[in-house]
Amino acid sequence: MNKNDNVLLLVGSPKGSSSTSNSLGDYLISCLEQLGLTATKEYIYKLIKKEEGQKKLLAKVEEAGMIILAFPLYVDCLPAGVIKALEFIADHRKSKRDREKQGFAIIINCGFPETQHNNTAIAICKVFSREVGFEWMGALSLGMGGAVGGGSLEERRGMVRNVIKGLDLAAQALAEGKDITDEATEFFGKKFIPISLYTKMGNMGWNKQAKKYGARKKIKDQPYL
Amino acid sequence: MKAIILDGTKSDNNESTKIFDLMLEELKKLNWEVISIVLEDKNIGYCTGCFGCWVQTPGECVIKDYEEEVVRNMVHSDLIIYLTPIMFGGYSSILKKALDRQIGRVLPYFTKVDGEVHHSKRYEKEQSLISIGLLGKHDTEKEEIFKMLVARNAINMWAPFQRAIISLKGENESGFSNNFNKALMEVEAIL
Numbered sequence: 001m002n003k004n005d006n007v008l009l010l011v012g013s014p015k016g017s018s019s020t021s022n023s024l025g026d027y028l029i030s031c032l033e034q035l036g037l038t039a040t041k042e043y044i045y046k047l048i049k050k051e052e053g054q055k056k057l058l059a060k061v062e063e064a065g066m067i068i069l070a071f072p073l074y075v076d077c078l079p080a081g082v083i084k085a086l087e088f089i090a091d092h093r094k095s096k097r098d099r100e101k102q103g104f105a106i107i108i109n110c111g112f113p114e115t116q117h118n119n120t121a122i123a124i125c126k127v128f129s130r131e132v133g134f135e136w137m138g139a140l141s142l143g144m145g146g147a148v149g150g151g152s153l154e155e156r157r158g159m160v161r162n163v164i165k166g167l168d169l170a171a172q173a174l175a176e177g178k179d180i181t182d183e184a185t186e187f188f189g190k191k192f193i194p195i196s197l198y199t200k201m202g203n204m205g206w207n208k209q210a211k212k213y214g215a216r217k218k219i220k221d222q223p224y225l
Numbered sequence: 226m227k228a229i230i231l232d233g234t235k236s237d238n239n240e241s242t243k244i245f246d247l248m249l250e251e252l253k254k255l256n257w258e259v260i261s262i263v264l265e266d267k268n269i270g271y272c273t274g275c276f277g278c279w280v281q282t283p284g285e286c287v288i289k290d291y292e293e294e295v296v297r298n299m300v301h302s303d304l305i306i307y308l309t310p311i312m313f314g315g316y317s318s319i320l321k322k323a324l325d326r327q328i329g330r331v332l333p334y335f336t337k338v339d340g341e342v343h344h345s346k347r348y349e350k351e352q353s354l355i356s357i358g359l360l361g362k363h364d365t366e367k368e369e370i371f372k373m374l375v376a377r378n379a380i381n382m383w384a385p386f387q388r389a390i391i392s393l394k395g396e397n398e399s400g401f402s403n404n405f406n407k408a409l410m411e412v413e414a415i416l
Contacts, residue, residue, distance in 0.1 A: 014274045045271065074272065074325045076377040077315050081271050084318035112335075112342050120315070120377055123370045128313040199335040199342060206333040209280040220332060222348055223284040224300040 007032050007039040008064035010057075012071030012082035014045045018150040024107045024142070025070035027153045027164065031171030037066075044071075045081045048088070057085060058092045066103035066174065067134065069125065072145060073110035078121050086128050093132045104134035105170075105180055109145030111202075113195045117143070138180030140170055140188045144198055146205075162190040226416060228252055229302045230261040231295070233309040233320020240359055241308060244392050244401065248306065248357070251406045255413065260298050264319050267291040271322060278329030284347060285329055292326040299327060300348055304412050305384075307356040307375075311391070314370030330382060338380060346383050353386040353412040354379050355405070361394045386412050 009029045013019035022043075029039035042060055047053035061067060071082050078086070106125050108118045118141040129136040142148070142163065153160055153167075166188025170180045191198075210216045230248065234241035245261070252259050269292045277287035286292055299305055309320045316324065331344040356375040360367060372389040379387030388408040392401050 014271060019274070072274065074274075075321075075328065076374055076381060077321065077324075079272065079274075080318050080321035080325050083312060083315065083321050087312060087318055090313075114341060116341075117377075120370060120374045123366075123373070124313045124315040127367060127370065131313060195342065203334050206280060209276070210283070213281040215281055215283055219280070219283045220347065221283045223282075224297045225348070 005037045006064050007037050007066045007068060008060055009039060009041040010044055010067060010069045010085070011041065012044045012069055012079060012085070014079065014081060015150070016043045016045065019072065020109050020145045020148045020150060021070040021072055021107065023148060023150055023153055024109065024140075024163070024167070025068060028068060028070075028107065028140075028167050028171055031168060032175055035171060035175035037175055040064075044085045048081050048084050054088055057088060061089055061102075064102060066105070066137070068105050068107065070107040071121075073108060073112075073118055073121055076117065076120055078124060090128065090132050101133070101135045103137045103174070103177075104129045105137040105139065105174060107140045107142075109142040109148065111144075111146045113143045113191060113198045115141045115143045115189045136179075137174060138170075138185070140166060140180060140185060142189060144192055146202065147192055147198065159192050162187045162192075166190075226255075226257050226304070226413065227302045228257045228259050228304040228306060229295075229298045230259060230306045230308060231320060231323055232261060232263045232265075233307060233317045233323070234265070234359065235310075235317075235319070236263075236265055238310065238359070240392070240394055241310070243398070244357060244359065245308060247398060247402050248308070248405055251402055251409060255406075255409055257304070257409070260302075262295060262298070262323075264295075264323050267295075269295070269322055269326065272325035272328075276333070278326075279333035283329070286326050288326070292323060295323050296327050296330065299352060300330060300350070302352050303350075303416055304409075305352045305354050307354070309356070309358060311358040311360045311367050311371050314367040315374055324378075341380075343381055351383050351385045353415070354382070354384040355387070355408050355412070356389050357405075358389060358391050359394070360391055363393060385415055 009025045013021040047057040122139045169184035334345045336345045358371045375389035
């Protein structure tokens with residue numbers, strides 16, 4: 001097996017297998033597998049907390065020909081655990097002289113309806129890629145991530161048809177060793193529903209979730225005053 | 226006037242010690258009451274993405290550790306100061322761990338700010354934000370990303386004033402102190 005055919009999916013959500021990041025990443029690597037590549041998956045938050053996991057993370061990254069990092073936007077940026085993983089990787093690769101060019105692409109999603117919230121995090125990933133000597137292959141950026149949720153994308157085909165189309169196109173390009181195309185990015189980032197409807201449904205959803213915990217009337221509490 | 230410094234640097238960083246001391250000196254000159262938290266020394270767990278701070282125990286994280294103290298002090302401050310090495314243009318994981326856990330400072334509800342969707346305010350009191358980024362050498366791309374990140378944080382956390390200050394290794398101390406002092410004066414002007 002050629003090392004370049006070996007894809008590593010790193011899921012950067014602390015929610016792990018039940019996350020939107022996992023659903024999106026899973027779909028992409030299943031497409032890549034259908035196109036003849038081999039793929040493995042690791043959950044970043046499971047690896048970073050202990051030395052053994054950290055070593056495993058570094059070994060997995062070194063073995064891969066292409067790394068796909070899928071994560072949610074946290075406070076305008078990458079989640080802390082993902083930054084930690086990138087710090088480990090950067091530190092480890094500093095000492096390596098003959099670094100093979102490995103592809104690096106990301107899938108990012110945020111709970112806001114607009115994809116532009118993700119731009120800073122994408123820029124950070126690009127700098128990371130440059131710094132560690134990876135070959136930047138592009139970013140798939142999604143808003144309304146909360147509406148995708150965990151689980152299989154195929155099961156909700158209608159609503160996420162453009163997301164699926166974007167991932168299909170991205171997989172095609174990546175499998176050929178090319179960057180993610182603009183067309184793939186555009187399909188992937190298309191809004192599923194109007195923004196006003198998303199925010200209305202989102203606000204109702206928060207109330208519903210709070211009610212489940214008996215906290216509906218406390219949702220606007222100011223505990224530290 | 227109360228300020229909280231969230232120090233997201235590592236203890237072996239001599240540059241950060243120097244900058245930290247310069248900041249304290251300027252804050253004292255202008256009579257700020259300062260609480261500083263060296264995050265590396267504190268027991269703060271990772272955010273689990275459960276949204277418990279919005280729907281289960283609103284305003285408070287469900288994980289009980291030192292972060293509770295961090296958020297309480299943030300809420301009561303007039304100014305929040307981040308101190309961090311610039312990592313790929315962003316914050317260190319040490320600082321970010323504390324920031325991921327403070328989203329209870331806003332409400333889950335969506336609202337529009339300048340035509341873009343953000344979360345509504347939980348508290349009436351607002352905190353200005355000054356973020357100090359330490360960088361080994363000049364790097365335009367990283368510096369621009371860092372400034373963009375601080376500006377985005379300020380919008381999302383309702384900071385009435387924000388400033389990103391980049392400190393390059395070995396840079397003249399008076400230059401940093403002047404920039405920091407100017408930013409403090411601007412914060413004071415809107416209090």
